[in-house]
Amino acid sequence: MSPRTQAARTEATTGQLLTAARELFGRDGYTATSIDAVAAAAGLTKGAAYHHFTTKGALFRAVFVGEQDRVAAELTRTTAEQTDPFAALRRGCRTFLELCLDPAFRQIALLDGPAVLGWQEVRSIQSERALRLLADGMLVAAAAAGEPDADVSARSHLAFGALCEAGMLLARADDPDTALLAVLTEAERLVDALARP
Amino acid sequence: MSPRTQAARTEATTGQLLTAARELFGRDGYTATSIDAVAAAAGLTKGAAYHHFTTKGALFRAVFVGEQDRVAAELTRTTAEQTDPFAALRRGCRTFLELCLDPAFRQIALLDGPAVLGWQEVRSIQSERALRLLADGMLVAAAAAGEPDADVSARSHLAFGALCEAGMLLARADDPDTALLAVLTEAERLVDALARP
DNA sequence: ACCTTTGCATACTCCGAGTATGTCCTGTCA
DNA sequence: TGACAGGACATACTCGGAGTATGCAAAGGT
Numbered sequence: 205m206s207p208r209t210q211a212a213r214t215e216a217t218t219g220q221l222l223t224a225a226r227e228l229f230g231r232d233g234y235t236a237t238s239i240d241a242v243a244a245a246a247g248l249t250k251g252a253a254y255h256h257f258t259t260k261g262a263l264f265r266a267v268f269v270g271e272q273d274r275v276a277a278e279l280t281r282t283t284a285e286q287t288d289p290f291a292a293l294r295r296g297c298r299t300f301l302e303l304c305l306d307p308a309f310r311q312i313a314l315l316d317g318p319a320v321l322g323w324q325e326v327r328s329i330q331s332e333r334a335l336r337l338l339a340d341g342m343l344v345a346a347a348a349a350g351e352p353d354a355d356v357s358a359r360s361h362l363a364f365g366a367l368c369e370a371g372m373l374l375a376r377a378d379d380p381d382t383a384l385l386a387v388l389t390e391a392e393r394l395v396d397a398l399a400r401p
Numbered sequence: 402m403s404p405r406t407q408a409a410r411t412e413a414t415t416g417q418l419l420t421a422a423r424e425l426f427g428r429d430g431y432t433a434t435s436i437d438a439v440a441a442a443a444g445l446t447k448g449a450a451y452h453h454f455t456t457k458g459a460l461f462r463a464v465f466v467g468e469q470d471r472v473a474a475e476l477t478r479t480t481a482e483q484t485d486p487f488a489a490l491r492r493g494c495r496t497f498l499e500l501c502l503d504p505a506f507r508q509i510a511l512l513d514g515p516a517v518l519g520w521q522e523v524r525s526i527q528s529e530r531a532l533r534l535l536a537d538g539m540l541v542a543a544a545a546a547g548e549p550d551a552d553v554s555a556r557s558h559l560a561f562g563a564l565c566e567a568g569m570l571l572a573r574a575d576d577p578d579t580a581l582l583a584v585l586t587e588a589e590r591l592v593d594a595l596a597r598p
Numbered sequence: 599a600c601c602t603t604t605g606c607a608t609a610c611t612c613c614g615a616g617t618a619t620g621t622c623c624t625g626t627c628a
Numbered sequence: 629t630g631a632c633a634g635g636a637c638a639t640a641c642t643c644g645g646a647g648t649a650t651g652c653a654a655a656g657g658t
Contacts, residue, residue, distance in 0.1 A: 208655085209656090210654090210656080213605065213606095213654090213655090214604090234516070238645055239645075240645075248607090249606070250645095250646090250647090251607050252607075254646090255604085260645095260646065314515075318511075318512050319430075319512050319515070319516030319517070323512060323569050324573065358570060359587055361570055362564075362567055362588065362591050363563070365562045365563045365566025366559040366566075366591075369558050369563075370555075370559055372562075373555060375520060376521065390555045390556055394563075394591070397594035398591055410623090411635090411636075414637085435613085435615080436615070437615095445637075447616090448636090448637055448638050449637050451615095451616070452635085452636060453636090
């Protein structure tokens with residue numbers, strides 16, 4: 205069971221650490237989660253965690269980046285088949301909100317992320333992922349609407365902020381599906397309105 | 402100098418604690434600020450702080466509520482003279498973004514607030530303040546646009562999220578004024594588009 | 599077969615949140 | 629006006645968790 209090579213060992217342990225960390229950070233939040241608890245949940249000790257991650261914040265950052273990667277992957281996957289740029293934007297909204305149905309995702313990506321990593325850091329991580337996809341989509345939409353070189357930078361940021369808030373609105377809902385529908389229509393309206401100049 | 406009556410004493414000390422806390426929380430962030438540091442900055446000791454606030458989170462909550470009160474007061478003040486509902490909404494955007502020019506405000510209200518207090522708590526505090534004002538404004542605007550009983554609840558939340566993100570966009574700006582203008586036009590566009598059905 | 603490097607554990611230090619306790623001041627009632 | 633009850637604040641703790649130092653065993657090169 206235990207891997208022979210060093211590279212395989214590190215990959216296995218970091219993987220277990222990240223899985224456990226995502227679990228605990230997502231359930232209890234960043235500050236309420238100790239490194240000891242994460243290591244124990246991964247069947248390891250604190251020493252292993254600090255061997256692979258310089259600090260607690262670094263471990264969280266890795267988890268956060270993992271979530272952002274998932275978001276970007278899901279977005280590219282679900283919007284790939286959309287031909288109409290506005291339909292693609294709406295589909296992206298739906299995909300993002302569906303991810304936000306997971307409380308752990310909300311806790312990590314929307315609540316703790318900015319506070320722990322700082323705004324600049326979070327932005328720079330997202331700028332290469334979901335935010336880039338959103339900006340690209342809005343650029344295409346603006347071009348289709350007759351304004352080829354619109355400045356979509358600020359615009360996509362505002363839309364992203366609105367979507368994050370929309371995602372948090374799903375938290376208190378008794379029935380996720382109906383709540384998703386209600387919020388989704390408003391979100392689509394907003395993005396639609398923003399995308400056309 | 403030292404006040405005679407007990408009520409005056411508590412008010413003076415809590416006031417000093419709140420002032421110092423707003424200063425340090427706003428500059429260094431919540432986790433990087435210790436109760437000792439706040440008490441020392443207020444010319445007191447930890448004991449005084451814990452006498453008036455049950456926990457560090459409670460102290461932060463008081464600071465946070467104070468900021469939200471300021472926001473609501475500024476909003477009502479600046480939008481009072483606006484007769485056109487859409488103009489009032491635009492004026493509200495400007496007021497909020499001007500408040501966001503203060504890094505301490507951004508740190509407390511936008512970054513640490515949700516992570517420390519939790520989303521539900523932050524929302525319930527804002528629901529009686531800025532969020533209520535925004536929803537009211539959007540309701541009036543919707544009525545003026547011919548849809549008297551629109552459901553502005555989700556809509557105002559999304560707009561609020563967009564405005565918060567807009568406020569954070571002001572952080573990295575070299576020249577605050579021009580950045581404010583650039584973001585403001587986009588924000589006004591968004592709120593305008595959202596407010597009309 | 600050595601020797602170095604790397605993965606991980608154990609055993610610390612240190613700082614900060616929260617608690618216990620003591621002291622002084624204030625307001626009240628005799 | 630003088631004792632006493634309660635509130636304001638300080639000092640002296642405890643305790644948990646982040647980060648560090650050190651030790652040891654498994655890998656991998658020579």
